[in-house]
Amino acid sequence: MPPVSRSAATQLRAVPKRILPRTHLATPRQAPTILRPAHVVLPSRCHSTSNPNPSFSSVNPEEVSHFAELASEWWDPHGSSRLLHLMNPLRHDFINACLDSQLEPRNETLSYLDIGCGGGIFAESAARLRSTRSVLAIDPTPSVLAVAKAHARKDPGLSRKLEYRNSSIEQLEVPKKEGEGYDIVSVFEVIEHIDQPGAFLEKVQPFVKPGGWLVMSTIARTWMSWLTTNLIAEDILKIVPKGTHDWNKYLDEDELRRFFMDKGWNSPRVMGVVYVPGLGWKQVRGSEKVGNYFFAVRRDFP
Amino acid sequence: MSAGRALLGKTPTVCRLCSRRQVPHALRRSYSTRPHEIYDVVCVGGGPAGLSLLTALRSNPITSGLRVALVEAQDLAKTAAFSLPPTKFSNRCSSLTPASAQFLNSIGAWPHMQRSRIQEYQEMQVWDGVTGARIEFDWQGGSASKNIAYMIENLNLTSGLLKRLEELGGVDTFDNSKVESIDYGKETEDVDLSEWPVVQLSGGQSLAARLLVGADGVNSPVRTFAGIKTTGWDYERHGVVATLQLEGDGWGGEYTKIAYQRFLPTGPVAMLPLPGNYASMVWSTTPEKAAILKKLPTKDFLAMVNAAFRLSPTDLAYLHSLEEGQADEFSWRMQHVSTNPEMLPQTVVGVQEGTVASFPLRLRHADTYTVDRIALVGDAAHAVHPLAGQGLNQGQGDVQSLANAISYAVSHGQDLGAQMWLEPYNSDRYAANHVLMGVCDKLHKIYGTDSGPIVPLRSLGLRAVNALGPLKNFFMEQASGNGAKLL
Secondary structure, three states, X not given: OXXXXXXXXXXXXXXXXXXXXXXXXXXXXXXXXXXXXXXXXXXXXXXXXXXXXXXXXXXXXXXXXXHHHHHHHHOOXXXXXXXXXXXXXXXXXXXXXXXXXXOOOOXXXXXXXXXXXXXXXXXXXXXXXXXXXXXXXXXXXXXXXXXXXHHHOOOOOOOOOEEEEEOOHHHOOOOOOHHHOEXXXXXXXOHHHOOOHHHHHHHHHHHEEEEEEEEEEEEOOOHHHHHHHHXXXXXHOOOOOOOOOOHHHOOOHHHHHHHHOOXXXXXXXXXXXXXXXXXXXXEOOOXXXXXXXXXXXXXXXX | OOOOEOOOOOOOOHHHHHHHHOOOHHHHHHHOOOOOEEEEEEEEOOOXXXXXXXXXXXXXXXXXXXXXXXXXXXXXXXXXXXXXXXOOOOOOEEEEOHHHHHHHHHOOOHHHOOHHHOEEEOEEEEEEOOOOOEEEEEOOOOOOOOOOEEEEEHHXXXXXXXXXXXXXXXXXXXXXXXXXXXXXXXXXXXXXXXXXXXEEEOOOOEEEEEEEEEOOOOOOHHHHHXXXXXXXXXXXXXXXXXXXXXXXXXXXXXXXXXXXXXXXXXXXXXXXXXXXXXXXXXXXXXXXXXXXXXXXXXXHHHHHHHHHHHOOHHHHHHHHHOOOOHHHHXXXXXXXXOOOHHHOOOOEEEEOOOOOEEEEEEEEXXXXXXXXXXXXXXXXXXXXXXXXXXXXXXXXXXXXXHHHHHHHHHHOOOOOOOHHHHHHHHHHHHHHHHHHHHHHHHHHHHHOOOOOOHHHHHHHHHHHHHHOHXXXXXXXXXXXXXXXXXX
């Protein structure tokens, strides 16, 4: 990545040092940093499923050399991932709201599959919950997963419940029986980076236990997100090369809702969140139409 | 377990405690090959702040699953067994605000205090020793029975907290243990503790902490380890304390007790009611005068205390300069002083043996209360001039806030020791404590003079506040910890 864009981008709290799988990039030397200013958007993790058989050996050695820097950045409370860390508790609030909406009582212990786990911010927190039985966290990028594993070693309480696997969803063995899926499958800050979200979400489906939840988060494709991530960052400040952001990949809540209709899912839920400086992330009703939001659907019982 | 012994190891309830403590046995065994015992929270210091924190964590179902340890240099069994006849009171008392009392009640500790030794008061009389300007605090309107604060012996508080902790169980207690050293852990094949503080105890144990809490007082070793600097100064004043006997139950009788505080140029002197005809005194004065007071024979000491509330600062200074005979001098001078006795504390007629003591007063504020895996509470975080009786209450406020932050982290799967999840505690308490410490410090300085333009101004201030009911109520709400948050 050109040093100019990296240092400048940092000021906008993006994650320019993120290592992207080469398979995801149109032009690898111009790493498509998903640069999103602080007040609407987040530094993000990345997960590629556009290529069903990503070749990990293709990871750029230059990118790997950034590993140390990345490792310190991902878990640095004042680093570029700060907003993502701060958002993490709301993910649990949202999952709890999903589980509370069920008519039948929730399972005593829950299993999680976290797809595109990145440095493990969500995976670690899920594993720490008393109600969690197990967490399998996958990411196709070896260097990112190394960060996650190194950080998890710093908490002796995690090893019992948390497993990281260097894998894409395609490489993961599909549960043979219906009951073997996961109670919660999470896809946080991932789908806006995927070329064909529909195909991806269909692949995820068999991993969700009947009665389990698919939980995700993304950004609405609105004038606001276009303004902040495309116009300001690329055209006005010119801190990233033109065309870096693929605003077209952002997904609106009603698009997701339509996608899941009549495909074996029920109970769609949404929660819009807004970062208010000084107060932190707040749930704001209706803000799912504008910026960051969580979305969940529950898998039908057979 | 190898480490520590149960709270109050000799009482029959230990069995129940032990059986509870064996629940995480498998967990302990899995750690036993490692060099350290691993804890979620290690609290250094078994004073009111440390004990309240552990009680809050143990009594909350969200945090009761945490593995917690307490390290204390003294013998806690002795503290827990605190018992004195109803005619004797410890000289270290605190004025608990209703907010603190409510918190202690919410964590189930209040019912374990010896209630008959606690004295609530409903009125405060505060006046300027130089000009006589006065402010009377009592609740206006229909809240006549409202308490401003509760006077409680610190030992009654800590012993009650220990009893509640014993009832809750699940705290690995290392008392009679000194902290030999604190260091960071090591990275081994299966775990990386290089960012976890490890406390080495004089008994040889080694405790690794996800969160190390410094509740270890004004010279906090935990704070030193964390590299947190403090700002502040010594007041060059000592607080002289004593348990006193008055000629009666107070002007308001048994049910309406009054606290008195008079600002003298050397510092404030306060008389705070205890049950019956007892009272607790705190007199802040210069170290030299404190030393004289402590050496006086009883009769002269009593004369000095009575004089402190009655004579002019000039007369008082003269009494201080005498080698002996203060009692005679006081009674001679009182013939020429006209006072309204009902506006003063009742005459002191006795002092409990062995209770006259003194301690240096200082103001200290840590630059921050939290760093990664370390939090400071109570005096380790801030030491305040005692004139508003807020030190212990600030500590209780800290503990309540820190326990909330820990509970939020646990319920959301966050690492409770990580700086990011300690931040809410720091931002919640730092500014609030800073304002209060500033106010107490300014009060000390405003009243620490007997001449110059500030004297009439401060009296004007007191008189103005006294005349304005709503403003006075506002101050009282603040004093009792119920007020609207200023910040």
